[in-house]
Amino acid sequence: MSRGADRAVERSPGLRIGSVAGVPVYLGRTWPIIVLVILVTFGPVVARARPDLGPLAYAVALAYAGLLLVSVLVHEAAHALVGIARGYRVARIVADLWGGHTAYDSTDTSPGDSALVAVAGPVANVLLAVVGSVLEPAVPVGVPHLLMVAFVWTNGFVAAFNLLPGLPLDGGFLVDALVWKLTGSRDKGMVAAGWCGRVVAAGVVLWFVGRPFLSGQRPSIYDVIWALVIGGFLWAGATQAIRGGKARLLLASIPVATVWQPASTIPVHGTVADLSRLVQTGRAGVLVVVVAPDGTALGTVDTQALSAIPFERQGGTPLTAVLRARPPGWVVDAGPQDDITDVVRVMQELGVREVPVRDPRGVIDKAVRVEDLGGS
Structure with missing residues (x-):
């Protein structure tokens, strides 16, 4: 699973x-x-x-x-x-x-x-x-x-x-759930279940290979192959769980306020000239988010399309002409002390390089980019 x-x-x-x-x-x-x-x-x-x-x-x-x-x-x-x-x-x-x-x-x-x-x-x-x-x-x-x-x-x-009580088996998810319930941390549960998975992997190899020796026999070639295949699969899955859990624990220790940058919003019914004025006043920040009348964040500005519009035509060009639409769910709700786990998850799942951050007041005035997280 x-x-x-x-x-x-x-x-x-x-x-x-x-x-x-x-x-x-x-x-x-x-x-x-x-x-x-x-x-x-x-x-x-x-x-x-x-x-x-x-x-x-x-x-x-x-x-x-x-x-x-x-x-x-x-x-x-x-x-x-x-x-x-x-x-x-x-x-x-x-x-x-x-x-x-x-x-x-x-x-x-x-x-x-x-x-x-x-x-x-x-x-x-x-x-x-x-x-x-x-x-x-x-x-x-x-x-x-x-x-x-x-x-x-x-x-x-x-x-x-x-x-059997170790990831990636179903019993490992039971261990994960138990540790999660006791500690309040899902990531600690994944790490614990991953280590249990490594123990299970070692036990499988010992069962296939060590058991025949205990009875005075040599393991067959089939036993050795199965031990390596099944044990290797379990070890790889357990290791992935440990690494994933540790990575998320690291993310949970980093407040989003330490990586976010100023951002701004602009109504979708505006024009490219409105965007230019926002940039010239220095209030644009690292990201300009185009929003619908109901406040829904629609996307960002396509800088290549923007650069192709002559100055004299900007006043008559709707902002939708330079809109780069983003998928639903790309905005993260977070306060300064919240961690960056959700930011990284959204970037990975949606394949976006920048994520607007909406504060508890419902205002989008911050954003996190891949570069802010040390990415390229």
Whole structure:
């Protein structure tokens, strides 16, 4: 399960195969790798258990890959549905090489909501395992029964594995929510859950590689490969969480007043001559924000378009001719002692290089630029 705001400009993550509550569902480009791994590993197991099947043993393995896909999509759909119910903006569901992920914006949330969304996926798998167990006695002996047993076992394993207490697993988000609730800091929760994730990653490697040695055997090449692949994935996700949490903790320590610069506003119904007079009086600041009659910040001034307008035509040229529109949500509400977290988030999510700051009075007279944050 992944978090974060979706970018509208992102390319499609794969083949769209449907939707859940309006959320697009994709079969990721890397999913065929999972199918290939299942054919290579599960196919021979079926062939040894049922030599009478011959090459059809690999068709059984392919059917198992289909059941696994169902399990993954139900898991992610549960995350998405609970997220929507808790007010999240869910962008997509993707089944990929690492099982699957649900992308959503969880900026305005709480520890309780975060925990509910996290636990929804494993609970869905537990329910699938229970349903499979109930149906198993009625399933005919043979290949159908084999697939049902595999389906039950897989869902039980997916639920248990995802509840391990470390990011990027669902259990890690539960740790995150707990620390967040206790400390009041979501970022501290992410750091703590990331370190737990590193412990889980190390534990996975020890399980695959160390356990055989304890029983006097050598680990198989498959065990070593799985240990490296799964452990590496978990370690990378945990490390990303630690870095992200520490970065946000740093942002939270910087008051916005230490980086903002003077800015000004100008009504959209004005002319380019009005803008020129504002600049000449020195009241423009580092950013001129064009506002609608209701006070909505529409955008900034396109300096290239402005320079192309001759002086004698400025009085008759509407300000809209040099307006560079900005997306909704680009204005940040903040007082002098508020930190720069929201400023940086808006810059990253919307891809803007300057952010107007509206004070508690509702006045826009400050702005923060990328250059003010040390960017280029």
